[in-house]
Amino acid sequence: MPEHDWAMVTLDRNIGDLTGWMGIATESYTSSIYTGTLHTAGYPYDLDDGYYMYYDSDLGEDADEYNHWYWMDSARGQSGSPVWQEDEQGDPYVLSINAYEDEDGVYPNMGTRINNDKFDQLISWLEEDSPSAPIDKAELLDLGYFSNISTTFIISGVTNFSIICDVKNEGTTTASSFKVKYYASINSSITTTDYLLGTTILYDLGPFEYMSADWSGVFPSYIPDGFYYIGWIIDADNEIEELNEDNNVIFSHSFYVQVETRDTYDPMDYIYIPIILAVVVILVVFAVGFVLTKRNYQDLEIFFPSSEAIPLYKPESESTPQ
Numbered sequence: 001m002p003e004h005d006w007a008m009v010t011l012d013r014n015i016g017d018l019t020g021w022m023g024i025a026t027e028s029y030t031s032s033i034y035t036g037t038l039h040t041a042g043y044p045y046d047l048d049d050g051y052y053m054y055y056d057s058d059l060g061e062d063a064d065e066y067n068h069w070y071w072m073d074s075a076r077g078q079s080g081s082p083v084w085q086e087d088e089q090g091d092p093y094v095l096s097i098n099a100y101e102d103e104d105g106v107y108p109n110m111g112t113r114i115n116n117d118k119f120d121q122l123i124s125w126l127e128e129d130s131p132s133a134p135i136d137k138a139e140l141l142d143l144g145y146f147s148n149i150s151t152t153f154i155i156s157g158v159t160n161f162s163i164i165c166d167v168k169n170e171g172t173t174t175a176s177s178f179k180v181k182y183y184a185s186i187n188s189s190i191t192t193t194d195y196l197l198g199t200t201i202l203y204d205l206g207p208f209e210y211m212s213a214d215w216s217g218v219f220p221s222y223i224p225d226g227f228y229y230i231g232w233i234i235d236a237d238n239e240i241e242e243l244n245e246d247n248n249v250i251f252s253h254s255f256y257v258q259v260e261t262r263d264t265y266d267p268m269d270y271i272y273i274p275i276i277l278a279v280v281v282i283l284v285v286f287a288v289g290f291v292l293t294k295r296n297y298q299d300l301e302i303f304f305p306s307s308e309a310i311p312l313y314k315p316e317s318e319s320t321p322q
Contacts, residue, residue: 003066005099006112007080008125012243013134013172018207022084025093026119033085033095034063034113040072040098042081050077061108065115068096069108075101083111139171139243140178140234142250143210149230150216154259157221165250167202167234168210171243175205180213181236184223184259190231190249195223197230223259230255 027033041055058071070083083096096111114122143166150162163182169175179201183194198215205211213234231251235242242248 002100002110002112004112005079006097006118008122010125010129011134013139014136015172017136018172022082023091023093024114024119024122025085025095026114026116029063029065029068029113029115031063033060034068035060036085038070038072038083038085038095039092040070040074040078040081040083042074042078042098044073044075045077046075063113066113068111068113070096070111071108073105074098074109075103136173137171137243138169138173138175138205138207138240140175140205140240141168141170141247142166142232142234143168147250147252149255149257152257154219154257156219156223156259156261158262159219160216161197161219162216163197163214163230163232165213165232166210167205167213169205169207172207174207175202175235175240177201177203178205178235178239179237180215180232180234182215182230182232184228184230184257186226186228188229188231188251188253190229190233190251192233192236194231195220195228199236219259221261225260227256227258229253230257 025033036059037057038060039055039057041053043050043052044054047054056072056074058073061069061071063069068083072083074081078098078101081098082092082094083098084092084094086092094114096113098109098111100110102109112118145166147165149164151159153159154161165180167180179199181192181199182197183190183192184197185191185194197220198217200213200215202211202213213232229251231249234248234250236248238245
């Protein structure tokens with residue numbers, strides 16, 4: 001129902017302390033605030049597939065008891081975006097919630113208006129949430145975009161091994177100091193009982209900031225031959241109190257390596273194959289060349305500086321002098 005197309009979501013963190021706040025306001029639907037200069041921002045699907053925020057400002061068109069029409073551009077993906085007006089001090093107050101778009105742009109777009117009933121309902125819900133307002137905490141996550149490992153074949157005690165990763169804090173307070181520990185595991189369950197590769201310590205990671213947690217070093221010699229998954233645990237020693245403590249283990253099926261020790265590693269195992277392949281290629285080239293040469297045998301001639309050309313091969317059809 002377009003008259004009641006709205007919802008309220010209670011968050012688990014005080015994001016407004018970092019991003020800023022908007023107020024809410026309502027007037028009679030005949031008020032000029034609904035036809036004056038309005039603003040909206042959101043993530044329209046028709047621009048960059050909805051990955052980036054876009055802003056627009058334009059005039060309102062009309063309003064009734066439940067809905068509000070306006071000329072700001074919006075598209076699919078922006079449902080739930082605020083439609084706001086700014087007061088004389090420039091402070092934003094939400095009047096409506098964007099809900100419907102005219103894709104052809106012929107008619108104004110439309111939102112659900114915050115009328116008196118909806119305004120009172122919002123205030124009631126906010127008061128219910130007030131006693132249990134969230135406590136500011138950090139929230140440490142792997143950024144994920146560029147996580148990688150340097151190689152998938154390793155000689156323990158010899159190979160220099162690197163792990164690339166970034167850690168982001170999506171919480172609302174700074175993470176002062178914590179460790180990221182890297183492990184090799186025989187299965188996809190990464191725990192602190194697996195083989196420890198190394199440790200990186202990060203300091204003072206602020207809200208919505210990210211930081212490199214890369215690690216490099218010689219792959220430990222005590223890790224035996226075999227195949228291992230590489231993973232890491234953010235805040236492995238639980239030094240930071242987080243909003244969610246269950247998302248700190250990082251693992252990918254692509255981080256799978258083969259490990260051999262110096263005692264079992266035989267470089268000839270890996271040299272024989274290219275040597276054999278090279279010999280095969282040479283034999284094939286020789287065989288093909290021989291076949292082509294024989295096929296064109298009759299056209300070949302040997303030239304001597306002071307004599308006529310002597311055929312290298314004499315066709316059987318010619319007569320032989322007696």
